[in-house]
Amino acid sequence: MAASSEGPAAGGSELKQELRQREANRKLKYLSLAILVVQNASLILSIRYVRTLPGDRFFTTSAVVMAEVLKVLTCLVIILFQKRGNVTDFIVLLSDSIFVQYLDTLKLAVPSLIYTLQNNLQYVAISNLPAATFQVTYQLKILTTALFSVLMLRKSLSRVQWVSLVLLFAGVALVQVEQEGKQKETSVAGINQNYAVGLVAVVVSCLSSGFAGVYFEKILKGSSASVWMRNVQLGIFGTGLGLLGLWWNDGPSISEKGFLFGYTPMVWGVIFNQAFGGLLVAVVVKYADNILKGFATSFSIIVSTVTSVYLFGFHVDLLFTLGAGLVIGAVYMYSLPKVAAPPSASTVSASTQSRSQLASRDGDSETDAFLPKLPGKEKGC
Structure with a gap:
């Protein structure tokens, strides 16, 4: 009697706990999306702002290194928290994941090199392009x-996704045509910017981002290591490669003026924003979905454009509006879930026949209980 009375009570408490967990996840989902919108828009605008201010400019190579260091430290804290503060287990896990399985760690050298290059290129692009133009082109x-996913992961895209990619390309092309006419105005005004350099930087950054993202996804799906541990491995290589690029590009200047030359509270804000942006995406992917993430990206473009009008005097005309609208629509279309293809006549006939055979058997409910179930797909980070 006691056991039977405890059963419903235990089930009710589990149900309440599950409902509370769902409600917490729902709140965290929309909170992370709101933060992602602010992060995406504020990062571009803040980099643009600090790179166009008069006076001493900080070294972008040192900012990239500092962002990598902060990212590694944050991931280490998260891993230690997952180990419930057990330092021994924490050290054993790090030693095994990084040094014992060194061949697995070396796989991260390629995407780390590309991400380091991409982070440096972002500074170059935003320094030479209007914030809204960069946000749309990026x-x-x-x-x-999408192209690297098809080539490297053998993924298939729906018709809607292929159409969205065409619209995306058309929208970016319209924005670039509109900005081409403003090049002369920028040069006449004496602004120290090179539109061609900025455009090349953002295009190369997009190429590197696509390849590195797909390569990293392939590594994640082929390993049991957590996203946080992978980010630690990435950060170790990224810090080393960033220091190498720092020495190669700005070595003499930094040795003379110092690693933190030109750093202001605003610059530190940019570095923290860049460091935690990638980690924020991991949270969004976990608690939200691609549709909401695409909506957040689209909304951040609108926020960047509107803010650029007030902060930098950015002029929005009909051509830019049309191009940006195509890009926003394409981002949303691409993130839509695939529609299942309608079953063919032969498939329907076979399915109907199998169902009739099952129904004619005795005890079909017992038989159905022992039918093998199809394994579900694992969700990647």
């Missing part, structure tokens, strides 16, 4: 990611 990374 969505070409969706196109490059």
Whole structure:
């Protein structure tokens, strides 16, 4: 009697706990999406702002290294938290994941090199392009990611996704045509910017982003290591490669002026924003879905454009509006779930026949209980 009375009570408490967990996840989902919108828009605008201010400019290579260091430290804290503060287990896990399985760690050298290059290129692009133009053009990374996914992961795209990629390319092309006419105005005004350099930087950044993202996804799906441990491995290589690029590009200047030369509270804000942006995406992917993530990306483009009008005097005309609208629509279309193909006549006939055979058997409910179930797909990070 006691056991039977405890059963429903235990089940009710589990149900309440599950409902509370769902409600917490729902709140965290929309909170992370709101933060992602602010992060995406504020990162571009803040980099643009600090790179166009008069006076001493900080070294972008040192900012990239500092962002990698902060990212590694954050991931280490998260891993230690997952180990419930057990330092011994924490050290054993790090030693095994990084040093014992060194061949697995070396796989991260390639995407780490590309991400380091990409982070440096972002500074170059935003220093030479209007924030809104960069934000729209940078969505070409969706196109490059899709192409590399088809080539490297053998993924299939729906018709809607292929159409969205065409619209994406058309929208970016319209924005670039509109900005081409403003090049002369920028040069006449004496602004120290090179539109061609910025455009090349953002295109190369999109290519590198697409390849590195797909390569990293392939590694994640082929390993049991957590996203946080992978980010630690990435950060170790990224810090080393960033220091090498720092020495190669700005070595003499940094040895003379110092690693933190030109750092202001605003610059530190940019570095923290860049460091935690990638980790924020991991949270969004876990608690949200691609549709909401695409909506957040689209909304951040609108926020960047509107803010650029007030902060930098950015002029929005009909051509830019049309191009940006195509890009926003393409981002949303690409993130839509695939529609299942309608079953063919032969498939329907076979399915009907199998169902009739099952129904004619005695005890079909017992038989159905022992039918093998199809394994579900694992969700990648």
